[in-house]
Amino acid sequence: MVFNIGLLGLGTVGTGTAEIILDNFGRNPLLKEINIKQAGVRSLDKTREVELSADVMTTDLEAIVTDPEIDIVVELLGGLEPARSLILMAIANGKHIVTANKAVIARYGDEIYSAANEAGVYVLLEAAVAGGIPVIKPLKQSLGVNRIQSVIGIINGTTNYILTKMAAEGSDFADVLAEAQQLGYAEADPSADVDGGDAADKISILASIAFGERVKREEISCEGIRQISATDINYAEDLGFVIKLLAIAKGGKGQPLQIRVHPTLVPKEHPLSNINDVYNAVLVEGEPLGQVMFFGPGAGKGATASAVVSDIVNIVGILKSSDRRTNLDPLLSCSHQHYANLLPLTEITTRFYTRFLCKDVPGVIGYLGTCFGNHGVSLESVVQIGFQEDLAEIVVVTHDVKEGDFRQALAEIKDLDAIDSIPSIIRVL
Amino acid sequence: MVFNIGLLGLGTVGTGTAEIILDNFGRNPLLKEINIKQAGVRSLDKTREVELSADVMTTDLEAIVTDPEIDIVVELLGGLEPARSLILMAIANGKHIVTANKAVIARYGDEIYSAANEAGVYVLLEAAVAGGIPVIKPLKQSLGVNRIQSVIGIINGTTNYILTKMAAEGSDFADVLAEAQQLGYAEADPSADVDGGDAADKISILASIAFGERVKREEISCEGIRQISATDINYAEDLGFVIKLLAIAKGGKGQPLQIRVHPTLVPKEHPLSNINDVYNAVLVEGEPLGQVMFFGPGAGKGATASAVVSDIVNIVGILKSSDRRTNLDPLLSCSHQHYANLLPLTEITTRFYTRFLCKDVPGVIGYLGTCFGNHGVSLESVVQIGFQEDLAEIVVVTHDVKEGDFRQALAEIKDLDAIDSIPSIIRVL
Structure with a gap:
């Protein structure tokens, strides 16, 4: 034939x-x-x-x-x-x-x-x-008998290349982007990649398959990597993390879905922390399966x-294999009718890495503890790790908190005289 | 319905x-x-x-x-x-x-x-x-449009658990096996796992799918992990390797297939080197795809x-999805007719790690070089790394050699008076 x-x-x-x-x-x-x-x-x-x-x-x-x-x-x-x-x-x-x-x-x-x-x-x-990584078909055909709990991916090769280079060379975002553009790993207009839109398109598709609901693309919260600095990559490294642009979909147990794309501190012992350069990886967790990961070239x-x-x-x-097909194979077609109810970002629970520039270290540390505590945010570590000119840098990693509570605490902290600025706020896996 | x-x-x-x-x-x-x-x-x-x-x-x-x-x-x-x-x-x-x-x-x-x-x-x-790792279906349905070059797997959880534990604790095989048996990770009769038979069954299936030919299971060369010692794991570590039980199928380009299971020194930067405990992983390489890897729980x-x-x-x-099916879907059935022609082990090309116990170090090193050289075996490194009582330990890593040539050289070397014994010969990925 x-x-x-x-x-x-x-x-x-x-x-x-x-x-x-x-x-x-x-x-x-x-x-x-x-x-x-x-x-x-x-x-x-x-x-x-x-x-x-x-x-x-x-x-x-x-x-x-x-x-x-x-x-x-x-x-x-x-x-x-x-x-x-x-x-x-x-x-x-x-x-x-x-x-x-x-x-x-x-x-x-x-x-x-x-x-x-x-x-x-x-x-x-x-x-x-x-x-080239088989991931759509395995999700549809093989993994769907599980109750999927999460799909977490490094699914944009350009940003992964940039972050890997920044980490390896201590370079800043703009320099590595320029180099990636020369090598053809980034487009002349890099926005879709570096602002997270491409990854958001992809996680919207994966989430829809994994959780069996339609997803409104515009509802996906999406943050890119332009603001990631060599400083934060270094501090993350000292704390045992690498920074990756993750696309995350979580759900199940009748809870609303959360779907988001943002730079994330990934613990070095986590399987996604070793995915470097233009490679992609998708980690799926389900019950009773546990975790499986698919790794390979994400583009080219x-x-x-x-x-x-x-x-x-x-x-x-x-x-x-069929002379007359009456119906589509449900494992290869899509018959989702309902739109997923997405959890607002303020309602998600995550850890945060935050870097403060401040004038008065002891005063600030005390105030941070009090102010975070008032909003139910507990701190995993508070480290003073450097100076930028005459300002001290304090890095805080929180325990799991509700993002809304964390943002409220931060809004108060920002007003303190001793706080010069808060250059970085990055979620932690 | x-x-x-x-x-x-x-x-x-x-x-x-x-x-x-x-x-x-x-x-x-x-x-x-x-x-x-x-x-x-x-x-x-x-x-x-x-x-x-x-x-x-x-x-x-x-x-x-x-x-x-x-x-x-x-x-x-x-x-x-x-x-x-x-x-x-x-x-x-x-x-x-x-x-x-x-x-x-x-x-x-x-x-x-x-x-x-x-x-x-x-x-x-x-x-x-x-x-639980989807690998058969992706190989059949997704990766088969590539010319598959190799399928390499860690596909026996018991032996991977034992080797991981041996590496982490410096323990010997027998002790870790006993512990694995207590934990239910190894059977009372552990032969099928530790002697490589289970992995050989599995790679025979994967090879048949990947290369589109039937495979005679009894032709697969198979070596287990009983002879792996804490000493070799340590030396491998010093040289930048971990020891894994790999199941390997290589072929393509009209060449005879090679299918084999054996302990292997895997470079630490290789994706399979990080697969630990009872986890499994399968790495598939094909043209034009490149490498993809599937990782997850291999049993349970x-x-x-x-x-x-x-x-x-x-x-x-x-x-x-079909009212009357005339034929099987060729992507989900198996219509291989021919049996693969398997390459004998003596014809494969690989690197070797070999540990010698000897009495006269300078003499032996000179003789090793000459004797290997006569058989076309070139050495990547020769290191004297320890003593066992009054015998010196010399570890040699070869460049890629034809296994038959290497074995011939080894047979000659064994006869030298200054060589006490050759406790370990392990292939290198």
Whole structure:
């Protein structure tokens, strides 16, 4: 049998996808049954790394999603439009969808999956989260029999690269960002990565799968790494932590979900503390399973293409194995109806690392204890660890506190004359 | 819809499986459609941790595998017989199979899968390797579009616990084994674990999936950890290594496969070096993907039951989604026809750590260099690191060598008068 696919986009991941399909020796034998019927691009004149015959290439993307001979549309355009419209049009035309587009799924997943369920087609998205690491399918198919308690990921390679470099070299954020941009690890406009938006898109997708509810992307609290300084990385190191940008989803036991992205002090003995450079990792905890972790390359042509092609092959396997399909396999589709009720950030419980610059050390330490104590915040450690010119630096790590209580205490502390400033507030895992 | 399952065996994993199915709140909604119709046990008198009504329990295992109302038979007996015969009988009766039995699949996989393909039923075995860590399904479904180069695992929890303890406490094998037996981490007869047979069963299954060929279990070279001493663990540590029992499968590029289980010096910067206690990990390397690693609990009631139930749910998902199934999904079945051609151990290329006890250090070092050199073995380091009574200990780490050449050199060296003995020869990753 031959299954026709239409590629939307032939950039880095599209090229990698075509390369795997065309060079299929030694790979899954189903690849031999896959034919790239059309590849939609913006310009036919551009030189491509992959050889596709001229009649495969087209600039007419709508012709691809409506082509009656195409079985699977592979959307690799990125961004919201025209990706969303083309996906919906392809679904309306009975095509199965494979996409690597976390932004469009995180924002329009409800619309897209409702349409797909209506049309009886699959929308697979392994490549949208953590690149080549199989994590969407294991969450759906294997881990879902557990009561999932948390999904915690390092799922943005750019920020992990920057934080790893900052820690290794003692460099500041701006310098390492510039270097990452030169190496192609960060984009010219790095906002989506360094401000946490990309990680928020991805954790919104993972949380929805893990906890079986739709998630409103805009409700996810999201903090990036621009404010992380070499100073804090050093102090964290002294205290036994590394700083990572974590995407966290917690829930279960009928509690509201909490989903958040922020820099986090991770204890050095924690499995996520060793995930460095552009690598990604996702740690899932469930009952009765315990903890499992998936680790690997979270981006890059080959890794992401591997995930895209695995989804294509998955659909081909299903198409080959049934002559008439009455329903979608519930383990590969999405039928969530309800929107998750998200816990406001003020209600979450976490530890905090906070750095104060102050004039009068003994006075401040006493006041900190009293003021935190009045708001039910108890302190795990208070360390005076340095001087910045004539100001003393005091670092405090709290025990688990409700974030709202902690912020109230901090608002009071800020008003004290002896406190010059509070340069850093970072949550602790 | 209701899908009837029959459990063969209600030991630890069977109990865990029943518990997940019966206590399904907050888990995959498909669990609500699964009914434990029969549970086959040896004795009806034993007190069970899980509550199943009296008419579910039976000692007649054949009645389960022939019951026309049962859709899925879950084999959790372990061992070769009657597991093999019951699985084959269930298949002949059109039942899908879920099993956690690595021993039976490693030895009779060809017979079982041939029968299953004939009957058009699935045989899923996620729980057979690495307990609760999803690794079989990701290998089949997601990673297979890559050209797999290697699968390397720490897939026996008992030996990993023993080696971790030996390293942490400087204890000897026999003492730690006794302790592990008391804690229930090692069996009264620990041979299958400590001699590497269990890991060999599992890597035989992983290799077959990763490289798409049948594997003759008895051809796998297998060495256990009984001969690992506290001395070698210490020296390895000084040289920057930890000792792990690795199960290794390498192949691709049309080369014969190599599959082997043996204690291995793992560099401390390697991702497998941090996998401790009873945890398992599987590292897969492929092109274009790169390396991905799966980490988690490799054994235990909850973890293994999680994998068993995920397979059951997987089959239920398929049964719900097709009215008439003409073929098995090739990504979930096994149609390998050819037996892999395995590379003999003498032909593999690896580094070696070797410890010599000798009387005349300068003479020996000169002779080692010459003799290894004559056989094309080049040395990465030669260190004299201690004394055992009046004998000097020399530790040698080679560069990559062909194992046959190394063994020939060693046979010559052994004959030298100045060499008292060669207490340890361990491969290096």
